[in-house]
Amino acid sequence: xxxxxxxxxxxxxxxxxxxxxxxxxxxxxxxxxxxxxxxxxxxxxxxxxxxxxxxxxxxxxxxxxxxxxxxxxxxxxxxxxxxxxxxxxxxxxxxxxxxxxxxxxxxxxxxxxxxxxxxxxxxxxxxxxxxxxxxxxxxxxxxxxxxxxxxxxxxxxxxxxxxxxxxxxxxxxxxxxxxxxxxxxxxxxxxxxxxxxxxxxxxxxxxxxxxxxxxxxxxxxxxxxxxxxxxxxxxxxxxxxxxxxxxxxxxxxxxxxxxxxxxxxxxxxxxxxxxxxxxxxxxxxxxxxxxxxxxxxxxxxxxxxxxxxxxxxxxxxxxxxxxxxxxxxxxxxxxxxxxxxxxxxxxxxxxxxxxxxxxxxxxxxxxxxxxxxxxxxxxxxxxx
Amino acid sequence: xxxxxxxxxxxxxxxxxxxxxxxxxxxxxxxxxxxxxxxxxxxxxxxxxxxxxxxxxxxxxxxxxxxxxxxxxxxxxxxxxxxxxxxxxxxxxxxxxxxxxxxxxxxxxxxxxxxxxxxxxxxxxxxxxxxxxxxxxxxxxxxxxxxxxxxxxxxxxxxxxxxxxxxxxxxxxxxxxxxxxxxxxxxxxxxxxxxxxxxxxxxxxxxxxxxxxxxxxxxxxxxxxxxxxxxxxxxxxxxxxxxxxxxxxxxxxxxxxxxxxxxxxxxxxxxxxxxxxxxxxxxxxxxxxxxxxxxxxxxxxxxxxxxxxxxxxxxxxxxxxxxx
Numbered sequence: 001x002x003x004x005x006x007x008x009x010x011x012x013x014x015x016x017x018x019x020x021x022x023x024x025x026x027x028x029x030x031x032x033x034x035x036x037x038x039x040x041x042x043x044x045x046x047x048x049x050x051x052x053x054x055x056x057x058x059x060x061x062x063x064x065x066x067x068x069x070x071x072x073x074x075x076x077x078x079x080x081x082x083x084x085x086x087x088x089x090x091x092x093x094x095x096x097x098x099x100x101x102x103x104x105x106x107x108x109x110x111x112x113x114x115x116x117x118x119x120x121x122x123x124x125x126x127x128x129x130x131x132x133x134x135x136x137x138x139x140x141x142x143x144x145x146x147x148x149x150x151x152x153x154x155x156x157x158x159x160x161x162x163x164x165x166x167x168x169x170x171x172x173x174x175x176x177x178x179x180x181x182x183x184x185x186x187x188x189x190x191x192x193x194x195x196x197x198x199x200x201x202x203x204x205x206x207x208x209x210x211x212x213x214x215x216x217x218x219x220x221x222x223x224x225x226x227x228x229x230x231x232x233x234x235x236x237x238x239x240x241x242x243x244x245x246x247x248x249x250x251x252x253x254x255x256x257x258x259x260x261x262x263x264x265x266x267x268x269x270x271x272x273x274x275x276x277x278x279x280x281x282x283x284x285x286x287x288x289x290x291x292x293x294x295x296x297x298x299x300x301x302x303x304x305x306x307x308x309x310x311x312x313x314x315x316x317x318x319x320x321x322x323x324x325x326x327x328x329x330x331x332x333x334x335x336x337x338x339x340x341x342x343x344x345x346x347x348x349x350x351x352x353x354x355x356x357x358x359x360x361x362x363x364x365x366x367x368x369x370x371x372x373x374x375x376x377x378x379x380x381x382x383x384x
Numbered sequence: 385x386x387x388x389x390x391x392x393x394x395x396x397x398x399x400x401x402x403x404x405x406x407x408x409x410x411x412x413x414x415x416x417x418x419x420x421x422x423x424x425x426x427x428x429x430x431x432x433x434x435x436x437x438x439x440x441x442x443x444x445x446x447x448x449x450x451x452x453x454x455x456x457x458x459x460x461x462x463x464x465x466x467x468x469x470x471x472x473x474x475x476x477x478x479x480x481x482x483x484x485x486x487x488x489x490x491x492x493x494x495x496x497x498x499x500x501x502x503x504x505x506x507x508x509x510x511x512x513x514x515x516x517x518x519x520x521x522x523x524x525x526x527x528x529x530x531x532x533x534x535x536x537x538x539x540x541x542x543x544x545x546x547x548x549x550x551x552x553x554x555x556x557x558x559x560x561x562x563x564x565x566x567x568x569x570x571x572x573x574x575x576x577x578x579x580x581x582x583x584x585x586x587x588x589x590x591x592x593x594x595x596x597x598x599x600x601x602x603x604x605x606x607x608x609x610x611x612x613x614x615x616x617x618x619x620x621x622x623x624x625x626x627x628x629x630x631x632x633x634x635x636x637x638x639x640x641x642x643x644x645x646x647x648x649x650x651x652x653x654x655x656x657x658x659x660x661x662x663x664x665x666x667x668x669x670x671x672x673x674x675x676x677x678x679x680x681x682x683x684x685x686x687x688x689x690x691x692x693x694x695x696x697x698x699x700x701x702x703x704x705x706x707x708x
Contacts, residue, residue, distance in 0.1 A: 267537035270497055271601070275551045276524035285550075289541035 040368020047361040050354065054153030061151035073151040074323040077132065077142035079104040082337075085346055086133040093342075101142070102131040137346040139333065149351055152325035156307050157358070159241055159326075163306035166245030168299050171252025176287060178253070179260030190257065193250050202313075205243040209318050212239045233324055240319055244309050248302050252295075259294050263287060293373035300366035304359040311355055327355040434473040437609055437641045438494070443467045443503030445486070445493045463489040465665035466503070471609065476635065476642040478656030478673070480649065480688065486665040487645045488532075491611045494643065495529055496520070507609065525555050528602035530631075532614040534594035538586035544597055545582035548572060551604040568600075575600040576630060592623035596630070603634065612644045616651060628654055649692045653677060661685045 058064075063071025070076075080101035084094055106126065132138070136145040178189040216235055220227060227235070263269060264287075272282050307327075313319030314328030322329055334348030445464040448457040463486045471477045479487050492498040494505055496512055505512040507523060515523060528551075531537035538547055548568045552558045558567060569579040575596040586594055595615060602610055612631065616624040628651060635642060644655050652659060653673065660670040661684065669682045680686045694700045 267531045267533055268539040270492070271529070271531065271537050271598075272539075272550075273497055274495055274524065274527075274529045275554055275601075276521045277550065277554050281554070285542070286539055290539070292541075 037364075037368045037371060039364040040371075043361040043364030043368065046357060047365060050153065050358050050361070051157050054150050054157055057150045058154035058158070061147050061154065072144070072147045073325055074143060075147075077101060077104075077138070080132050080134075080138050080142040081140055082342075082344055083132065083134055083138040083142075084344075085135060085137045087135075088137075088346075098131050099127055102127045105130050105132070136350045137344075139347055140337065145330075145346060145350060148325040148330060149327075149354055152327045152330050152351065153354060153358070155237075155320060155324065156310055156327045156355070157303075159237065159244070159310050159320075160303040160307035162241050163245040163248060163310070164299050164302040166241065167249035167252050167302050167306075168295060169249075170245070171249035171298075172256050172288075172291065172295060174249065175253040175256030175258075176260050176283065176291070179257040180264055180283070180287070182261070186257070190254075193253055196247070197250055201243075201247040201309075202316075204247065205240070205313055206318055208243045209239055233321075236321055236324075240310060240313065244306050244313075248306055248309070252298055252302065255294055255298055256291060259291055260287060263290055297366060297370045297373055300362060300369055304362035304366070307355070307362075308359060327351050327358075331355065434475065436470040437473045437508060438471040438643070439504075439506040440470065440494060441468050441504040441506075443490070443493060443505060444501045445489050445498060446501045462665045464493060464500070467662075467665075467667050469660055469667060469670060471641045471643055473608075473641055474635070474639050475658065476644050476656045478652040478659040479643060479645045479662060480647065480652050480659060481662035482688075483647060485662045487647075487662055488613055490662070491529070491613045491643060491645050495527055495611055497529070521555070525551075525605045526608045527610070528605070528607040529611040529613060530595075530598055530602050530615045533618055534591050534598055535586070535618075537598050538594055538601075540586055543583055543585060544568075544572070547586070548582075548597065548601045548604060551601060555605060557605065567604075571600040571603055572597070574634075575603070576626075590623075591619050592627060595619060595623075595627055599627075599630065599634070603638070606638060607640065609641045609643070612642050612646075614646050617646065617648065624651070631655070649689060661688065 061071070061073045063069065063073070080097065082094070083098060083101070084090055090098065134144050134146065136149060139145055139148070174189065174193075178186045212235065216227065216232075219225075269282070269286060272286050277285070310319055310326060311328030311331065314326045315332040317329075317332065319328055320326035322333070330351035331348065334344075334346075334351055337344040337347045443464055444462070444466055446460040446462050449459040449461060450456065451458045465486075467490060469477065479490065481487050489498060493500045494512075496505075500513060503513070507527065510519070510523060512520070512523060542550075545565060545568055548571060549558075549564045552564060552567065558564050565582065568582055572581060573579055577593060577596050577600065581589070581593075581597075586597065589597065595618075599615075615631065616627050619627060631642070632655065634640065642655070644652065646652050646655075656673055658670065658672050659676040660667045661676065661682070662668070663684050669676065669680065669685045676685060677689065680689055690703070694703060
């Protein structure tokens with residue numbers, strides 16, 4: 001049957017080709033290197049929406065704007081636990097909890113209004129209008145999943161970007177030194193990279209996290225000082241950042257070394273040496289600007305990797321520690337709630353979806369950038 | 385092409401011992417000088433003997449060949465293997481030979497862009513190979529190189545203004561922004577480029593224009609000695625002659641010496657006062673242009689000359705007859 005279809009199609013194709021009809025038009029939207037491929041454009045738009053929303057809402061979700069109140073990311077409403085998204089179907093159980101939560105809200109409001117008020121029996125309409133409407137549902141402690149996803153996204157993306165910056169910084173310097181000086185130094189430096197590649201990074205991260213934790217406890221015991229919650233979160237996040245950044249610069253170093261190896265043989269580098277340009281100026285004025293393309297490309301490809309690693313570690317429970325959310329530990333929490341009796345699907349679906357879409361978008365953007373910076377594509381070169 | 389006799393620039397009158405060794409045919413040299421354009425010659429050539437600006441003695445550049453798991457050195461590529469020559473003030477020495485004979489390596493080694501294995505390079509008496517950082521930097525102001533590949537020799541991410549002004553800035557010759565710009569524009573204009581090209585990037589120019597920019601950069605510090613590493617082999621023929629004439633005019637104007645590397649006999653004939661023929665890392669024959677072109681001594685030189693295509697069919701027939 002397949003052969004029949006092929007035979008049917010083949011003549012039409014042959015009939016079209018000699019006529020000089022253009023082949024399928026490549027998916028290109030403009031000459032701007034950033035917006036050349038359709039996937040890249042879609043990726044950028046999606047990424048922009050998600051990351052801007054997550055990052056710009058961070059001050060609010062983490063409670064920096066109103067320090068006296070409980071930060072929204074962990075504001076609990078125990079009556080409102082496990083509420084599905086308001087637009088989805090509610091089973092009897094959920095409907096009951098919804099009304100309970102509404103009643104509790106009304107009761108709190110009247111209490112705030114003034115003590116000594118008579119017990120108040122709200123009407124059904126009042127209850128309906130007071131019922132919490134969670135866009136993405138709520139979790140086991142009645143926390144708004146949407147807010148937690150926003151905050152978690154901010155944490156995940158922020159750590160991804162920070163880790164990428166660390167890896168670009170270390171990787172570029174390391175790779176450029178190895179590539180430029182070459183010889184024995186290069187061999188030694190690259191063997192170190194090979195060895196680090198060989199170490200299982202999960203092990204490294206666990207060791208690092210445990211060691212930092214132990215050191216922190218010992219320091220607290222020795223000095224008798226208590227670290228505040230915020231400080232502990234800071235130490236936790238920083239440890240994770242160092243761990244992820246510390247393993248993801250290896251690829252960067254290799255890429256940059258390769259680029260420098262080929263760049264330093266270019267006649268313009270030789271011209272710089274003939275002129276007597278000092279070493280640091282050779283590096284900053286001649287090498288670095290020509291490395292910018294690959295650096296940007298690999299940085300955009302490192303961000304999703306770092307986000308994935310952070311999420312993975314958080315999923316395993318050694319990354320960002322609850323109650324601070326990250327997409328990774330939100331997914332882990334959602335997975336724990338997944339059972340056949342009461343499938344709280346929203347707790348798993350939304351964080352996973354956000355994580356997946358963001359990673360995909362980042363990869364599309366990275367690929368688009370790589371294509372745009374490919375020197376074999378003349379038009380891309382022209383616009384730089 | 386102009387008659388070679390019209391442009392005798394610096395007849396290397398043999399006075400130093402090296403000169404006695406290398407030039408055996410002085411009468412011709414004199415004859416050609418008497419017949420021709422002494423008026424064109426730069427001041428340096430007016431003197432009976434101009435001192436050598438660059439002397440190279442026993443220069444060797446060997447590259448190790450490594451093989452095996454341990455990357456042990458199993459042999460050496462002798463790219464330049466014991467070369468002696470000198471270049472006089474205001475003179476052009478042509479270095480000719482087949483590809484792979486070490487011409488380019490020699491040119492780079494002379495400027496210490498490739499570390500030589502052995503030998504001595506003296507620029508006005510200063511040993512270049514032992515010069516320290518500060519001294520080398522000072523000497524680099526007087527020696528420059530023009531590259532074969534005009535596209536690759538300009539940093540694609542820099543504007544023409546900063547490419548050409550870089551030597552001036554690096555050596556602190558000039559730091560004032562407006563003055564730098566003025567100097568760069570004057571230089572570019574001298575090299576046949578429009579003044580308004582300074583804010584553009586190298587890829588916006590043609591091969592010939594890029595080579596002019598490369599020449600302007602080399603000239604920025606008013607060097608006394610320039611290595612021209614096949615400056616025209618990447619250009620098409622009409623642009624070639626423009627660039628060659630520019631180089632020649634500039635030589636007259638600034639009184640520079642050239643070490644002119646090429647595999648093209650016609651270019652060498654057009655440009656050079658003396659010619660050195662290289663083969664397998666060694667100079668097999670050296671002498672004034674007229675003698676090398678008309679009475680080559682070594683078989684390799686003869687073969688090289690006979691490989692030059694002849695445009696005139698009668699000449700061609702004559703040559704075929706003599707070869708048979």
